[in-house]
Amino acid sequence: MRALLVVAALLALAACGEREQVAAGERTYQGKPDAKPWESGPPPAALRGGTWKQGDRASWEDQIRTRTLAQHEDRRIYQ
Amino acid sequence: MARMKFLCDVERCIECNGCVTACKNENEVPWGVNRRRVVTLNDGVVGAEKSISVACMHCSDAPCMAVCPVDCFYKTDDGIVLHDKDLCIGCGYCFYACPFGAPQFPQAGAFGLRGKMDKCTFCAGGPEADRTQAEFSKYGRNRLAEGKLPACAEMCSTKALLGGDGDVVADIYRERVLRRGKGSEVWGWGTAYGPGKPGAQPPQAPRPATKS
Numbered sequence: 001m002r003a004l005l006v007v008a009a010l011l012a013l014a015a016c017g018e019r020e021q022v023a024a025g026e027r028t029y030q031g032k033p034d035a036k037p038w039e040s041g042p043p044p045a046a047l048r049g050g051t052w053k054q055g056d057r058a059s060w061e062d063q064i065r066t067r068t069l070a071q072h073e074d075r076r077i078y079q
Numbered sequence: 080m081a082r083m084k085f086l087c088d089v090e091r092c093i094e095c096n097g098c099v100t101a102c103k104n105e106n107e108v109p110w111g112v113n114r115r116r117v118v119t120l121n122d123g124v125v126g127a128e129k130s131i132s133v134a135c136m137h138c139s140d141a142p143c144m145a146v147c148p149v150d151c152f153y154k155t156d157d158g159i160v161l162h163d164k165d166l167c168i169g170c171g172y173c174f175y176a177c178p179f180g181a182p183q184f185p186q187a188g189a190f191g192l193r194g195k196m197d198k199c200t201f202c203a204g205g206p207e208a209d210r211t212q213a214e215f216s217k218y219g220r221n222r223l224a225e226g227k228l229p230a231c232a233e234m235c236s237t238k239a240l241l242g243g244d245g246d247v248v249a250d251i252y253r254e255r256v257l258r259r260g261k262g263s264e265v266w267g268w269g270t271a272y273g274p275g276k277p278g279a280q281p282p283q284a285p286r287p288a289t290k291s
Contacts, residue, residue, distance in 0.1 A: 027144060029153035031163025032206040036156065037224040040209040050226020061081050061244075063226045068243030071232065072251045074258070 082139075082158040083201050084245035085232065086252055087132045090259070091239035094119050094130040098231035098240050102134075105202065105230035106219025112183040114199040114219075115231050132231070132240045135160065135181035135199035143173035143182065157223075158245075159201045164217050169194040201242070202229040 038061075041054030050063035069075055094117050102108065102115045115134035121127040141160045144152040151166035152173075173196060174182040184194040204221030207214035214221055222229060232242030241248045 027147075027150050027152075029163075030150040031153065031166045034153070034155065034161065034204075034206040035209050035224075037203065037209065037221070040224050043210065043225040047225050049222075052226060060226070064081060064223070064228065065244060065247055067226065067228050067233075068241075068247045069251070071228075071238055071241050071243070071248075072254070073238055074254070 081244040086241045088239045089129045091237045092130040101230040101234035142176035146172045146176040164195045167195045
């Protein structure tokens, strides 16, 4: 009886498993590989870009975060 | 992990097309191709006119990626949807799939011949060596590899268009909406240039009423 209940519960829960609906997940990019933006290191000073440690994603993200927050006028004006 | 997104505040967009110009200038986009454009609803109707700056939204589940027959699209670690122009066949499926009309098809000249698709890259270049002439001539400038954000967002005069990590952008927008109020506070002199007094503090967000 218990085994029957277990089988019934499993059958009842079978519909809860949802299959992936995203077609893009099954696609594979066929083009050339692209470098990560943090791999090349900071640009020359003439470009007036940011500073981060070459190859260090976390420091690059800190730079981008600082740049993003510069769009916040309250933080820019009220120093 | 950052997930790059654009957000356009329709209460602030004044349809100046500065973002469009900044994009064209920064990436040297040819005539006939508009990676970004400003759409205005109720144009000319006093009090009802709203403008919004639109480009590729770098969808989390991008339909262009799903329909591309040659699989030339890829998504970067930061959620930016890019594509390889050497692989693109210019079929136009992505144009039909995109709800924002982002994919563009140049007829001749720069950015590849035979109408290869061109679109906003979030100023992240493409699958060529970063910050090289090859990357610039095909995809435009790679500002992210320079530690910068897209030119359109950074150049926006009213800061209606925000770009960057989605979480940070959402925080900026949320804080702004709470403080916005009405009238000149939406976009007034004080908001634009500050109070002109040292040590002044920004206006505080109104607190929700509490039951006593």
